[in-house]
Amino acid sequence: MARLFVSDLHLDAGAPAAIERFCAFLRTHAAGAEALYILGDLFESWIGDDDPAADELPVCAALRTLTAGGVACFALHGNRDFLLGLPHNARALHAGAARAGSRAHTARTTPYLMDVNSEAVAAAYRATGVRRIIHGHTHRPGVHEMLLDGTPTTRLVLGAWYEQGSYLRYEQGRYELRELTP
Ligand SMILES: [Mn+2]
Secondary structure (H helix, E strand, C coil): CCEEEECCCCECCCCHHHHHHHHHHHHCCHHHCCEEEEECCCECCCCCCCCHHHHHCHHHHHHHHHHHCCCEEEEECCCCCCCCCCCHHHHHHHHHHHHHHHHHHHHCCCCCCCCCCHHHHHHHHHHHCCCEEEECCCCCCEEEEEEECCEEEEEEECCCCCCCCEEEEEECCEEEEEECCC
16 A cells, blocks of 8 residues: 655645645545655644634545544644644744744845755755655655765655645655646
8 A cells, every 4th residue: 555745735725726636635545545644834824723714624624534544644744834733822932933033034134945955965864864855845846866975865855735736655665756637
């Protein structure tokens, strides 16, 4: 059975077509998988699990259906939905830090980081000992192979779902980036 990886869906109640695209993905591709890994930014923003609007998002029900059907589902917090599962006092702390960070960012003229830093990637490989990294966040899907200290490494980057759905499929030792037909 396959393991599927997605990231950067940025689902928002204001864009119901994107929500339906992901729900359809859950009902079809993911329903037959062994596991689904959501690697950040499932939601465009998330103000808390107690947001009354959250219960109305069909994606939450679709994820419940998926896991009830026996598909393991794992989710990392992204920079857009880092408040998933946090209690209110933690959110208040983050909100204060976000406001301070926003002011500091506005005061700086540092260009926006658009892709990974290759030195940071090499450091992550060396620190962890892994030779394969799967990530999203940059919204630049692709496969990057390089030799690190003489050893082959592979970095698989997931695409964002703004225009079209995409995912990474792993089965029997093979990884494949796939796009959903619109
Ligand atoms: Mn993102």
